[in-house]
Amino acid sequence: MNVIPIKRNLNYSNPPRxxxxxxxxxxxxxxxWFLVAFFxxxxxxxxxxxxTFQFFRMLIGFSRSGLYFDWxxxxxxxxxxxxxxxxxxxx
Numbered sequence: 001m002n003v004i005p006i007k008r009n010l011n012y013s014n015p016p017r018x019x020x021x022x023x024x025x026x027x028x029x030x031x032x033w034f035l036v037a038f039f040x041x042x043x044x045x046x047x048x049x050x051x052t053f054q055f056f057r058m059l060i061g062f063s064r065s066g067l068y069f070d071w072x073x074x075x076x077x078x079x080x081x082x083x084x085x086x087x088x089x090x091x
Contacts, residue, residue, distance in 0.1 A: 033086065033087070033090050036083065036086065036087055037087050037090075040087050043083070044083075044084075047076075047079070047080045047083060048080070050076055050080075051073070051076050051077050051080050054069070054072055054073040054076045054077070055073055057069050057073070058072070
């Protein structure tokens with residue numbers, strides 16, 4: 001059996017282009033994370049108070065039909081949970 005050596009040219013004259021869009025999105029997410037992490041001690045308390053308020057609002061308005069306080073509470077809680085995951089994900 002004959003083995004044919006494959007010549008590899010390791011001197012690339014044209015490196016692969018990095019898309020500018022991914023750099024812009026990455027920089028935007030980094031700046032957004034920095035701002036959220038910087039204000040997180042205050043923002044965490046404000047969001048927790050808001051979620052608590054929405055919970056009690058849902059409990060009070062639960063007996064009335066036609067009011068969608070449960071979805072409002074769910075969306076506020078989802079935002080609060082996503083913010084916690086966003087702040088703690090980056091190191």
